[in-house]
Amino acid sequence: MIKATLAVAAVLALAACGGSDEQPAAPAETAPPAATVTEAETEPATTEAATAETETEPAETETQPANTEPESNALVVRVRNGEPVGGVQKIEVRSGDRVRFVVRADAPEEVHVHGYDISKDVGPGQNARFNFVADLEGVFEIELENSSVQIIELAVEP
């Protein structure tokens, strides 16, 4: 029975570990999907290290392009030299929410959203603006099609 008790303790400890590894951003902060992303940018402790770099260019990632869309805080991803500035960005939404982001690049490329199969060209002076409903659940890669470089990871939770 001692061994069985140790087994109980081990598995419960593991379950607890599984809980603490999960991103705290998940259930409580997904009400406005764009807000999740902004919060991700302002709380470096809870998201990947990549966000820290984004913060060094607040002017780039928080201001609106002149021809603004109605929502005030869409994610802007900047591509420089074929790489996303600040590393691969993360977008987390709930199923049914709207996904909005803008991609700016210094060289012509094509942005492809896997799974949803949405493609838009991007280049100097031509931003790629995405606005769609997240009706497929899972984790999807958003990448530059020609160079196969991932720029965003989109997670749609049920």
Added chain:
Amino acid sequence: MIDVVFAHGLSGRADLPIPAWLVGWAAAGVLVVSFVSLAALWRTPKLETYGWRPLPRALSRVLTSKATDIACGAVGVFLFGVVIWAGFAGVQSAADNIAPTFVYVVFWVGLVPVSVLFGDVFHAFNPWRAIGRAVSFGATRLFSGGGGAALPYPERLGRWPAAAGLVAFVWLELLAPNGAEPRTIAAATVVYSSITFLGMGLYGVEAWTQRGEAFSTYFGLFARMSVFERRDREIGLRLPLAGLTRLQPFAGTVAVLAVMIGSVTYDGGQETALWADIGPAISGFFDSLGAGPALADELAGGVGLLTAIVLVAGFYLLGIAGARTVQGGFWLRDLALAFVHSLVPIALVYVLAHYLTFLLFQGQAMGYLISNPLGEDSDLFGTASWGIDYRLIGATTTWYVQVGVVVAGHMAALALAHDRALVLYDEPRTAVRSQYWLLAVMIGFTSLALWLLSQANA
């Protein structure tokens, strides 16, 4: 480091990590199952000696006829040819060429549940076996007396070549930077075929197929879980899992299972925060030796893969070493081989939990790929415009299925281990005491599976 699941080139969608509350329920389920099985441990083996009920004779005779064997072999060789042809001649895009999806989805993942359900189907469709048999048939006709007898298969060689072959395949699938490229797959198929034919030439087609050939071994292990068993020209029904009790304890079997479980562990492990910390460090080390970033990443992954395999084997052997203390008279190696069959359900649920959605989604691509295998402009069957429906299974259902199979696999593994212990040990009480050690091993593997699922793409 790029998220390697996507570098696979084939994944349009990956799984969400299972949430903490579900991990908790799953862990509780595992514990309940473990305690119940400990309490309800039966005293006479139920799987070691099993009943076999034959199917209707006509059906058996058709399925086991030479004509069926030749027809299935021809289909296998045809598909084998398509992979090589499309791989070299088709467009070099993983998603648009039939070769990567056929090899990594239909063959590598798809044949697993098919084998579990219907038995050793791959044995009939095995292209290498078909070609080998055709060649040896032709050789005996052309040169009376054949070309000379095959060498006896060395006992110490056992399943080691199969283990090596599986490592090579998994390396190609998970680590090689161009592993999803059609040309690479075609070339690898040619290389693997050469090695396989060499082995068949040395030791005979059947002997090599049974022990040395990687895919026959792989699918053959899963096929032993099936209810269908063939005896000569008859096919009959048996209890599920019972076929595993007849698994021959060839040398290297533990290595094969360690590769099977360890490779899926690495594939899941590379998405974890743990690997995000240590992976770049290992890669940086190789880079500093002059490997360059791509090779450094590949070698770092290799370190991770081999470490996972060794840790899986080590953990299992530790459990066996503990079980040895219960009653003397067993060599570690013999005891390890005696219980290795109980790891097969664990390997199965690792594959299912990890790759089921990959199979269900990317598998749909076969709809348009068969019409347009080279990725150019053909539309052979009119399905070239089909797509993939990612709504086929939702995230919540996926989670429940993943957790469900993990718990079921745990149950199956415990049942097999306990049954074997009853046969090995004289006293039922000694058998039960040995099971505490095996139970710890099973809980370890099951917890690892749950942890990996909770870290997926996190």
